[in-house]
Amino acid sequence: MPETVTLQGQPPLTPRWEPWMRALLADPERVAAIVAEHGSPVNVLNPEPLTRNAAELTSLGPVRDLEIQLFFARKANKALCFVDAAARAGLGVDVASEAELAQVLDAGVRPERIIVSAAIKNRALLSLALTHGVTVSLDHLGELAELTALAAATSAGGRGVRPPVALRLALPPSSGVAPTRFGELADRWLGADLDGVDVTGVHFHLNGYSAAERVTGIVAACDLVDAVRDRGHRPWFVDAGGGVPMSYLDDAQEWETFWEAQRAAVAGEAEPLTWNGHPLTTVYPYHQQPTRRAWLTAVLDAPARRGEGSVAQALAGRRLSLHLEPGRALLDGCGLTLARVAFTKQRSDGVGLIGVEMNRTQCRTTSDDFLVDPELVTWSGADAPFTGFLVGAYCIENELILQRRLTAPGIAPGDIVALPNTAGYFMHILESGSHQWPLARNVVWQDAGPLRKDRIDG
Numbered sequence: 474m475p476e477t478v479t480l481q482g483q484p485p486l487t488p489r490w491e492p493w494m495r496a497l498l499a500d501p502e503r504v505a506a507i508v509a510e511h512g513s514p515v516n517v518l519n520p521e522p523l524t525r526n527a528a529e530l531t532s533l534g535p536v537r538d539l540e541i542q543l544f545f546a547r548k549a550n551k552a553l554c555f556v557d558a559a560a561r562a563g564l565g566v567d568v569a570s571e572a573e574l575a576q577v578l579d580a581g582v583r584p585e586r587i588i589v590s591a592a593i594k595n596r597a598l599l600s601l602a603l604t605h606g607v608t609v610s611l612d613h614l615g616e617l618a619e620l621t622a623l624a625a626a627t628s629a630g631g632r633g634v635r636p637p638v639a640l641r642l643a644l645p646p647s648s649g650v651a652p653t654r655f656g657e658l659a660d661r662w663l664g665a666d667l668d669g670v671d672v673t674g675v676h677f678h679l680n681g682y683s684a685a686e687r688v689t690g691i692v693a694a695c696d697l698v699d700a701v702r703d704r705g706h707r708p709w710f711v712d713a714g715g716g717v718p719m720s721y722l723d724d725a726q727e728w729e730t731f732w733e734a735q736r737a738a739v740a741g742e743a744e745p746l747t748w749n750g751h752p753l754t755t756v757y758p759y760h761q762q763p764t765r766r767a768w769l770t771a772v773l774d775a776p777a778r779r780g781e782g783s784v785a786q787a788l789a790g791r792r793l794s795l796h797l798e799p800g801r802a803l804l805d806g807c808g809l810t811l812a813r814v815a816f817t818k819q820r821s822d823g824v825g826l827i828g829v830e831m832n833r834t835q836c837r838t839t840s841d842d843f844l845v846d847p848e849l850v851t852w853s854g855a856d857a858p859f860t861g862f863l864v865g866a867y868c869i870e871n872e873l874i875l876q877r878r879l880t881a882p883g884i885a886p887g888d889i890v891a892l893p894n895t896a897g898y899f900m901h902i903l904e905s906g907s908h909q910w911p912l913a914r915n916v917v918w919q920d921a922g923p924l925r926k927d928r929i930d931g
């Protein structure tokens with residue numbers, strides 16, 4: 474009899490499993506069928522929770538007399554089912570490359586519901602945006618000059634087409650925000666020739682999840698809006714970027730306890746919890762407060778400049794909409810990754826190893842680890858606990874799927890590991906075709922029957 478058990482880390486980090494994920498894991502034959510049909514690993518996607526996550530944010534608008542619009546940051550997951558879901562829910566889309574933009578236009582998203590925030594914008598991307606009248610978030614003065622020239626060349630003979638742009642604002646170090654490669658300081662924008670473009674908004678995107686820094690950003694963006702309006706432009710939105718926080722764990726105490734144990738281990742006071750004692754220096758806050766709606770409430774209700782009331786009032790008083798570009802926080806609950814166990818064995822020094830048919834770029838971001846306990850669908854039937862680390866397909870000693878030591882009550886080749894809540898970044902942001910190991914197939918959840926591929930996989 475197959476059963477679903479926890480691949481238990483110590484101390485435990487218990488993830489939130491959406492009801493649809495539980496329903497899938499409660500059906501081992503279906504889990505096995507999905508991996509048999511689509512290979513290992515396979516990403517199972519469900520766009521449903523995106524709508525709920527978005528509503529948590531947008532429903533605050535009427536409560537604060539403010540127009541709030543979301544632009545789903547597509548780079549957080551490449552699958553097109555999320556673009557379709559965002560469009561159905563009335564959201565826009567934030568795109569980071571020409572391919573992302575072309576696909577979003579093909580999917581029927583209206584140009585005015587798209588913003589191009591790509592860090593590097595080549596000529597092809599700028600031309601495509603220009604052709605469709607898609608707003609470009611300008612990163613620097615060179616980009617402004619290039620788009621202005623492109624627009625002038627395109628509208629040969631007639632009155633110039635002034636492409637809609639948002640100015641990407643970099644906050645100065647004196648604001649307390651970390652130095653950033655993105656955007657330009659306000660003075661640089663105000664010193665530039667803006668006559669060839671139509672400044673429809675001011676944009677910024679900050680690292681991290683600080684509500685206080687978003688308040689600083691919005692106040693500075695309002696100042697730039699005022700100055701740009703003085704020059705005859707009509708900006709109507711401030712776009713505060715992404716970084717809306719979420720939690721992967723519900724239990725704050727578990728998160729605390731884990732870090733106490735990890736600190737003790739790194740200090741050499743206890744056995745290491747991680748592969749070769751990895752210190753886990755850069756990780757997402759898997760538990761944090763506040764998240765999504767409470768976090769946005771804190772931003773909107775914070776005082777703006779003296780005499781302007783709250784941030785919400787400072788925006789509404791200028792007839793500005795607030796745009797946000799959440800990626801991760803919209804994809805909360807929208808996906809899991811399944812991978813087949815290839816082997817269990819011992820490292821030369823006896824450390825337990827669980828080989829899985831995937832590589833570490835298939836569940837990894839730029840941070841050090843994915844700090845939740847996976848589940849295991851096991852056919853082992855044996856009551857033979859096994860403790861070890863999940864290792865992957867790249868021919869590298871430190872090829873770890875997760876850095877933490879995990880224990881299964883029983884495990885055998887052919888069992889299937891389920892990694893929870895991987896839709897936001899973990900699936901695609903670093904995925905690599907190295908070793909010609911195939912990229913994971915992306916399939917779309919439905920309650921019954923075989924799962925079909927997302928359009929992104931052809």
Ligand SMILES: *Cc1c(COP(=O)(O)O)cnc(C)c1O
Nearest residue numbers: 546590678715716798799800801
């Ligand atoms: C990455 C990014 C986002 C999304 O960030 P999240 O942390 O996923 O919300 C939004 N806007 C820009 C410009 C980005 O680079």
